[in-house]
Amino acid sequence: MARKPIQFTLNGSEKAVFVGEGENLIDVLRRGVGDLTPKFGCGQGTCGTCTVLIDGEPHLSCLTLAETVEGRAVSTVAGLARGAELHPLQTAFMEHFAAQCGYCTPGMLMAAKALLDRNPSPTREDVVEAISGNICRCTGYEPIIEAILTAARSGGARQYG
Numbered sequence: 001m002a003r004k005p006i007q008f009t010l011n012g013s014e015k016a017v018f019v020g021e022g023e024n025l026i027d028v029l030r031r032g033v034g035d036l037t038p039k040f041g042c043g044q045g046t047c048g049t050c051t052v053l054i055d056g057e058p059h060l061s062c063l064t065l066a067e068t069v070e071g072r073a074v075s076t077v078a079g080l081a082r083g084a085e086l087h088p089l090q091t092a093f094m095e096h097f098a099a100q101c102g103y104c105t106p107g108m109l110m111a112a113k114a115l116l117d118r119n120p121s122p123t124r125e126d127v128v129e130a131i132s133g134n135i136c137r138c139t140g141y142e143p144i145i146e147a148i149l150t151a152a153r154s155g156g157a158r159q160y161g
């Protein structure tokens, strides 16, 4: 398979990797640059656990061609915390028991971050819509919705952009 070099930023750090034709972003993130936080679930665009942000917008990394992130900014859960200080969304997820098995959590957090970045004061309906592409088999969604609303009310999510 022909491989081509691409450059992008991952959580603010410059990355340069060779990607194969047709290679998906999740494979490049997990195997190419060692960021294991985006999870592989369905691989078909239906579960949302592979959600990452590209230039601040949520994308399904299992359906995103890696070469399309050339020159763009990719954000994952690995970039949320500041050292030992969790992002307010992560803290709220802990406090609301919004993660049980945790498999959906990376995608939920990134979908929620994209929402709060563009709308710091979402309604419950906004939150439900924002995570509508993310499936959770454990929580029944209520703890996740409450966690996102709590993080929004704290206002702390804004400081991380």
Ligand code: FES
Pocket: 039, 040, 041, 042, 043, 044, 045, 046, 047, 048, 049, 050, 051, 060, 061, 062, 063
């Ligand atoms: S693994 Fe990408 S949507 Fe399920």
Ligand code: FES
Pocket: 098, 099, 100, 101, 102, 103, 104, 105, 135, 136, 137, 138, 139
């Ligand atoms: S916490 Fe298990 S799938 Fe959401």
